[in-house]
Amino acid sequence: MSTNKFSNPVVRWIDHRLPIFSFMDHELNEYPTPKNLNYFWNFGSLAGISLVIMIVTGIVLAMSYTPHVDHAFQSVERIMRDVNHGWLIRYIHMNGASFFFIVVFIHIFRGLYYGSYKAPRELLWILGVLILLLMMATAFMGYVLPWGQMSFWGATVITNLFSAIPLVGDSIVTMLWGGFSVDNPTLNRFFALHYLMPFLIVGVVILHLVALHRFGSNNPIGIDPSGPQDTVPFHPYYTIKDFFGLSVFLSLFAAAIFFFPNFMGHPDNYIPANPMQTPAHIVPEWYFLPFYAILRAVPDKLGGVLAMFGAIAVLFILPWLDRSPIRSGNFRPIFRIFFWVFAADCVALGYLGGMPAEGIYVVLSRVATAWYFLHFLVILPLLSVIETPKPLPQSLSKSVLGGTAMVGAASAVKEKI
Amino acid sequence: MVKKNTVKKESNEEQRGRRDFIVVASYAMAGIGAAAVAWPLIDQMNPAADTLALASIEVDISKIEVGQAITVKWRGKPVFIKHRTEDEINSAQSVELSQLKDPQADVERVINPQFLVMVGVCTHLGCVPLGQKTGEIRGEYDGWFCPCHGSHYDSSGRIRKGPAPLNLEIPPYQFASNSLIKIG
Numbered sequence A: 001m002s003t004n005k006f007s008n009p010v011v012r013w014i015d016h017r018l019p020i021f022s023f024m025d026h027e028l029n030e031y032p033t034p035k036n037l038n039y040f041w042n043f044g045s046l047a048g049i050s051l052v053i054m055i056v057t058g059i060v061l062a063m064s065y066t067p068h069v070d071h072a073f074q075s076v077e078r079i080m081r082d083v084n085h086g087w088l089i090r091y092i093h094m095n096g097a098s099f100f101f102i103v104v105f106i107h108i109f110r111g112l113y114y115g116s117y118k119a120p121r122e123l124l125w126i127l128g129v130l131i132l133l134l135m136m137a138t139a140f141m142g143y144v145l146p147w148g149q150m151s152f153w154g155a156t157v158i159t160n161l162f163s164a165i166p167l168v169g170d171s172i173v174t175m176l177w178g179g180f181s182v183d184n185p186t187l188n189r190f191f192a193l194h195y196l197m198p199f200l201i202v203g204v205v206i207l208h209l210v211a212l213h214r215f216g217s218n219n220p221i222g223i224d225p226s227g228p229q230d231t232v233p234f235h236p237y238y239t240i241k242d243f244f245g246l247s248v249f250l251s252l253f254a255a256a257i258f259f260f261p262n263f264m265g266h267p268d269n270y271i272p273a274n275p276m277q278t279p280a281h282i283v284p285e286w287y288f289l290p291f292y293a294i295l296r297a298v299p300d301k302l303g304g305v306l307a308m309f310g311a312i313a314v315l316f317i318l319p320w321l322d323r324s325p326i327r328s329g330n331f332r333p334i335f336r337i338f339f340w341v342f343a344a345d346c347v348a349l350g351y352l353g354g355m356p357a358e359g360i361y362v363v364l365s366r367v368a369t370a371w372y373f374l375h376f377l378v379i380l381p382l383l384s385v386i387e388t389p390k391p392l393p394q395s396l397s398k399s400v401l402g403g404t405a406m407v408g409a410a411s412a413v414k415e416k417i
Numbered sequence B: 001m002v003k004k005n006t007v008k009k010e011s012n013e014e015q016r017g018r019r020d021f022i023v024v025a026s027y028a029m030a031g032i033g034a035a036a037v038a039w040p041l042i043d044q045m046n047p048a049a050d051t052l053a054l055a056s057i058e059v060d061i062s063k064i065e066v067g068q069a070i071t072v073k074w075r076g077k078p079v080f081i082k083h084r085t086e087d088e089i090n091s092a093q094s095v096e097l098s099q100l101k102d103p104q105a106d107v108e109r110v111i112n113p114q115f116l117v118m119v120g121v122c123t124h125l126g127c128v129p130l131g132q133k134t135g136e137i138r139g140e141y142d143g144w145f146c147p148c149h150g151s152h153y154d155s156s157g158r159i160r161k162g163p164a165p166l167n168l169e170i171p172p173y174q175f176a177s178n179s180l181i182k183i184g
């Protein structure tokens, strides 16, 4: 570790004792990154920034929020009407949750298509699935806090899922509630946990990044960089690209906040919680709909709950279900078709989760649910054996520049900067 | 960097100047953006509209006997309303301004000399001075005494001795009628 890498003597003094600057230089500046990453690789940094946005706006909301059944709804309305810029801060937090999920879903599907879960990135993938689970728990508990009708009945339905567990189910639900129904003790602990969990997510994100930097990013071709000619330093190449992506993301985010702040929400949540009356049609937030569809597709209480959690559990073992050594879907003609069918299946599940549980919707939900599991448990293992992949390029540079003719030009570009 | 040198050195430097300009301009834009985002997050800590709306109260003073004082709450703080005796008024009015740490004549501190209305918060570090109830210590100047660090206030609520720098504050108020005052 060279200590005279930095010209500022204060930085040098600190870095000699606490090599934080060397660390940042190594991981954020010179960090070698495949030079062929496409825009799907922007979504990791976007997810990180979304998390920061949620934490900052959340802490600020908590300064004016009251976690008590008699005051919670009013305190949120007070944030909307009386607190300086409160409407803005709340709309950022509310829509921020949706945008966070959009970003993370794209991030996950990127991994699914390009085989980013395969060796040696299995733990990186598993940590990511863990983040998804923690996010879901956080968002669910956050949605309870404004104590509207959807908050209350969402909390009731979701906590009741645990009553499906044989023998101890009811005791677990009573413990979650701190009483015999969703009530003030429930709201209090949900607030405490909603405040805590994002910081747990930060912890897992750090582990996720440590695992990422061990082997570096995967790339659209899915073969490892064979040397420095296949990579570029993270800064300025990907910092600039990430910033550009961020500005596009923030523009869309701002458009939602300022022009359609309630588009992704449900109007019934502006009715104060009433434990005596359930709304006619209750649905979770949109990002839970695919899982909700799977829950309802199974005509058995325990079975439905198991299927729903199973839908995430299969993601944990995915690296061992898909045994094909080829990472990128670009070189797997059959996998590629099934990937898109699977993506469509997930969208269909999302749609079906928002429809009433009757008639044709039930049938379609069952088909879509069956396909979801079929994809992971049968199709992927089978494809690993029977599919003949297309020939892989010899190196990243070759695939980017289309042959040796261009190598000279490429080094000229590198020299220039 | 140096390819076939068709580009003159001069225009190279010119280009660098333009590039610097773009960099500085981008940083400046980012800075302005960051400040614009930070402001709502900070300003939300200031009093909200409903808090500001609670800013005035009315008090009936007809029941306060001569020599008696009451304490009412205004914006979360105690306000002292004292119906002063002749003696207290006289002694407050006869003090030489030169003897005062924060010189102010008694007439500037009252609307009706019989009623002294002031915020009961010590100007040192915010404790509530004693002297409102009979039997409480009233300090060396027969007014109020702050027990926290020993500030003595006179019968006009002016600081006479101790660490407090200023007289007790007079809130904005009016007499709505002879027996009703509106504070705030």
Ligand code: HEM
Residues within 6 Å of the ligand: A051, A054, A055, A056, A057, A058, A059, A060, A061, A062, A065, A076, A090, A093, A094, A097, A100, A135, A138, A139, A140, A141, A142, A143, A144, A145, A146, A194, A195, A197, A198, A199, A201, A265, A269
């Ligand atoms: C992973 C990050 C987070 C997610 C996904 C998330 C999600 C949510 C959601 C979906 C809501 C309901 C929005 C509504 O309809 O009003 C909410 C509300 C809330 N959240 Fe978060 N949140 C996160 C982080 C935080 C943090 C760190 C805090 C800090 C204490 C916080 C404090 C609050 C408060 C006070 C509310 C209630 C006010 C409101 O409803 O707008 N959140 N959150």
Ligand code: FES
Residues within 6 Å of the ligand: B122, B123, B124, B125, B126, B127, B146, B147, B148, B149, B150, B151, B162, B163, B164
């Ligand atoms: S606060 Fe009154 S004397 Fe210090």
